[in-house]
Amino acid sequence: MRLLNRSAGRLSRHRRGPIAGLVVLLLGLLMTGGLYAVFAPAQANSTASQDELAKEGRQLFLVGCAFCHGQNGEGVLTQDGQQYGPALTDVGAAAVDFQVGTGRMPMAVPGAQVPRKEVVYSEDEIAALAAYVASLGTGPSIPDADMYDPDTLSSEEYDDYVTRGGQIFLANCTACHNFEGSGGAMPRGGYAPRIRGVDPKKIYEAMLTGPQSMDTFSDGNIPPDDKKAVIAYLDRINEQPSYGGFTLGSLGPVSEGLIAWLVGIGALVGFAVWIAAQTTRTSGKKDGADA
């Protein structure tokens, strides 16, 4: 029983001892610090001015994005008037940071839904692209860490945010993304992606900008603080132990039914075969009656 990891199972932050808190803080720094280093908002600590950054971004844009989105981000239409690449004039920096930062853009193959994939651009390049697109018009900018990062909350605040965020999550998000963020099906081959374990900043940006078919949850729709609450809830359910054993993908009754048949009924039928099987006989001859 010494093997038990007691601290990891603790539910409530304000119940943790001071050392546990320190450990969590260090772990959090180690785990998320790396990510933040990668996706750090350029405007926060970059020495280059916004104009220079935007200029840099324009060069990258012309090479990597302009083919679909137009020379000046005005969008491209096909001959029959269908949209080939949407206009980027008012999407804002947050949309660029989300789309490019999750690898969805640049798109590999045109299709109904662009999947998440390997990120192509470096963090500096993404910052430059974002600065350029932001300079084209209006649109949400990249959020600061204190807007989305649940680690910036005190332990009492955290509990309140988790509870509030859970209710907002269940009212607005679970319909598409499932009760644990496992994702779900949408019409005509579309899908709501899995959002479990996704970087909080990207979740915030997704709510803000409504990537692809997703609705937007602008600040007038779900206020920034409530967005943070949703992220805190996701953080919490991601962090808490799986109280009842393995989760079977958290997909609901379909996977549970499969396990009941494959493991439950399967094992029991296996035992039944063993129980009724003929025991070995001294003659070594198989009983023909069972053929």
Place this chain on the structure above:
Amino acid sequence: MSADNGRKTSKVASTNGTEPATPSRSTKAAGAVANWADDRLGLAKATKGMSLRKVFPDHWSFMLGEIALWSFVVLLLTGVFLTLFFDPSMTEVRYEGSYDPLRGVEMSRAFASALEISFDVRGGLLMRQMHHWAAMIFIGAMMIHLMRVFLTGAFRKPREVNWIIGCLLLLLGTLEGFTGYSLPDDLLSGTGVRAADGFMKASPVVGTYMSFFLFGGEFPGDQIIPRLYSIHILLVPGLLLALITAHLILVVYHKHTQWPGPGKTEANVVGPPLMPIYMAKAGGFFFIVFGIVAMLGGLFTLNPVWKFGPYDPSKVTAGSQPDWYMGWPDGLLRIIPAWETHLWGHTVSWNIMIPILIMPPLMLMVLIALPFVEAWVTGDKREHHLLQRPRNAPTRTAVMAALVTFYGLSWAAGGNDIIAIKMHLSINEITYFMRAAVILGPIIAFIIARRWCISLQRHDEGKLLHGYETGVIVRSPDGGYAEKHLPISETAAYVLTARDREEVYSPDAASDDAGVAAPGGRVAEVAAKMRGRLSTLMFADNVQKPTAEEMHESQHHAEHELHELEHQIAAGPNKHGPTSDH
């Protein structure tokens, strides 16, 4: 290769080697207790009706019903534990328990106590999950047991009543499962109850009233959980218990069916005795079922209600599905086209009535009717205690294949959203496909299963008449190659021939048939014609077992061939051929 054919005679007496012949002290003590009890209760008399040495034939497929029985016992045990903590009340409370993401949220006491069982009662979550896993296994085991009974013809006279009881058990088990699924009052179960409310409202004429009366007013009301609770822990379990008892009494009364084999006839039953072997095996199996359920309950999360949160009619989650046994009507509900009619100021919702109010009862009625339809077509009035292999009743097997295919496809349709995301398909395309598949699939399955069975029958006939394939290729002097066949053992041959010869019923030449109605009446005539057609479908293409003459002839032929083969082997380079005539 088989060993020598001579059967060894038993070298030992009927007791195990070193067992003492004199009664041990414990045996004596047991005898004293038995005498004490018999002096007061006359128990020995009761064993005249059911001997302690009653025979139960051994076969794995005879234990499938036991899985259902034992999981029901597990359900009773774990269920009693849960009732000690569960509070079936819809009074709203503010949750102040251990699971802090929900602390401060308004919820029903039912849901709060489900959380308490999961988080504050040690082993409570295990018991909840075991109860739920056992329920899923209970219904699954009943279904495979039903399929076994059907496919082997064990439902035939005199067991039709037990077949009906079994079908009712399946219905009650499903009802019990659905009421239990609804009790925790979480978001998923509440969504299920809401759908059930929709089903009720779709019932013509009385639907709205049914809904208002069941829910104690407008949905969701504050009555449904307590009402489902009494149904779940009292009414349905009581009925289940009574029917299971009747089911088992009939099994004892009829004695178990058995597979045909040497020494086994319609008039006897061969196998180990109830005491001790069958008792030990059945008792041991109880522990195994219990153990597997405990393992599942401990290792796999089932219905994590804390993540769904309390029921709220404005919330929903992707992947809202019922438990698996309700999956097939849910699948039909998903693929039914938008059929709704509006007549004289009333709405008839075919899009709900067909999948939920018509199909499941219809399916149950089809199941119940199957033995009687078959008996009518065959006109068979005899008792049957020897089982049939599924291949020897091709049309019956094909009917079950069609039903299972229909069930399976409807079931898959109930998981169309999960299939769509896991296999990267369009949910719309899956739905269109399923609309056609639930109709065409069973027809295709029927044809394939029937042809397959008949091919297997041919294969059996081949084995009987021409022996089995030895894998020995012999080159004849004129350069041709042929695989040599050897006759199968007498036992195996007997097993293959231990079945009835079937005759196609012909309405014209039915004068000597016991099942035909008296002449006269158009209805009787049509019925006879229909019976003739069905009988043709059932039997006309089947391969009947060879007659004694055919067997004799083929044996003669085989002996000749064998002789020739040995001759060739002796002459050729292969000197390690078969040495026995098996």
Place this chain on the structure above:
Amino acid sequence: MSDESNIEPAHGHEGDHLPEEPIANPGLPPHEPRPTDVDPEKEKRAERQVAALFGLSAISTVLFAVAYFTLDVGDNWSTFGSLGASTVALGATLGLALLFIGIAIIQWARKLMGDHEIVEMRHPAYSEEEDRQRALADLKIGFEETGIARRPLIRNSALGALALLGVPAVVLLRDLGTLPGDKLEHTIWGRGGQKITTVVDGKEVTVTVPLMRIARDAIGTPILASDLEIGDLVNAQPEVLFNPERYYVDPSEVEGINLQINKSKASLILLRMEPDDITPGKGRDDWDVNGIVAYSKICTHVGCPISLNERTTHHLLCPCHQSTFDLANSGKVVFGPAGRPLPQLPITVDDQGYLVAQSDFTEPVGPSFWERDYDRDRFGDDD
């Protein structure tokens, strides 16, 4: 042991006109002992094996008790990796304890208990002819002595009286619930704009309830039309559920079970799209506010809440049975089993710029029911 003379094909009590059996029943094969029957060494080994299995079970049971008392639940769960330790340990130890017992007993039966197959004769299910005749005769005498056939008056009056006993059985169920009335046709959105009498400062006055504001679900704040951007989807509720006083509603009417009842009908989806994308239905030209449209969140198929919207197509999908509605076109069904469009709520803005409902829904929300009459919809759909 077996009595070979009993082995004879049985064909019930029907005439036997079948051809000769191709192979006669060879009879029961002789008993063959198991290795444990003839080899004392093997027997001992099996005995030790079974005892060891029982021993393992006992160890598992002890571990179960240890796990029960050492592993924490509540708000401070012990864990194994990321799993709840208590559930896993209790389940695994209990499972093993039971499985070992089961395997031990079966192994005992398979290896060591006497394994002779015995033969029992069957008897037909029907009773002896003598018993059957006796029972039938008793039945007949019994019936005759009641005289039920000779006295139709008694028989019919008895049947009538018994049949009437069904009435209490049905009548007793009446108080299970209230009658539907027109409850399914109205929602609490209709509260806005009503003229009601209320008591203000001890005086009865007639006031007009303000139009019902639309509030964010789970957050509870009312929504300014200017708050929303194109592409926004809001899961919404009537504001009365969060602020009953403003609508002269007693708080108890929107608490507990009343809250659930109201939510089950009034839940709303609010969507802002390009105004040009909207094809307004007949008579619905002024139902949107600058591209903001409002629809019932309750599916018209069986009543699941529904908010899986595709922003690009304005198609709303139900997660339960995949009915899909076009929110740019009066909520028409574009796919799936639902038979009716999603009811649309006519909305406007009040003098402070908050989104409000013009009135109640113009048709019943949620699943169809028998009494539902399209012709009574205040704005009939043109198809």
